[in-house]
Amino acid sequence: MTSLKSVQGNNIYCGPAIISAITGVTTDQVEKMVQQLRHNDKPVVGMWDSELEAVFNKLGFKRIASNSIPKNSTLFNALCSITSGVWAIVVPGHYVCIEVDSDGKRWFIDNHTKKPISAAASARGMQRVRWIRKIAKVEDATKQ
Numbered sequence: 001m002t003s004l005k006s007v008q009g010n011n012i013y014c015g016p017a018i019i020s021a022i023t024g025v026t027t028d029q030v031e032k033m034v035q036q037l038r039h040n041d042k043p044v045v046g047m048w049d050s051e052l053e054a055v056f057n058k059l060g061f062k063r064i065a066s067n068s069i070p071k072n073s074t075l076f077n078a079l080c081s082i083t084s085g086v087w088a089i090v091v092p093g094h095y096v097c098i099e100v101d102s103d104g105k106r107w108f109i110d111n112h113t114k115k116p117i118s119a120a121a122s123a124r125g126m127q128r129v130r131w132i133r134k135i136a137k138v139e140d141a142t143k144q
Helices: 014-023 027-038 049-058 076-081
Strands: 061-066 085-091 096-100 106-109 133-138
Touching: 014 027, 014 049, 014 085, 014 096, 014 106, 027 049, 049 061, 061 085, 076 085, 076 096
Parallel strands: none
Antiparallel strands: 061 133, 085 096, 085 133, 096 106
């Protein structure tokens, strides 16, 4: 079974959504954290990779691995090559999250699904992957 949570909150964008899915905080709380990083109160309609990582760190999560993926790999290729754990993935202009559970089942969530679905049901399989990072709670990361 997945450890991913349903996306909660009023911010509808992908960065806050995957943080919400992994950590359980609302997208509104994520938006406030990003606004603090930016020193402004403008609505968060997009996030930089560095902001995503900073918010994860503030919430007690960290990147424990970056998968080297061949150039022009698709999300489907990435799904086939990743190991157990929770992965933040960037496809063109969009953050998504994949979890591979202890049974090897792959779960997908983003701001459109709002809840974990079977990764096989995702329509994003042929999109190119820009980067992929394994994310874990800090105490879990030391066990990896």
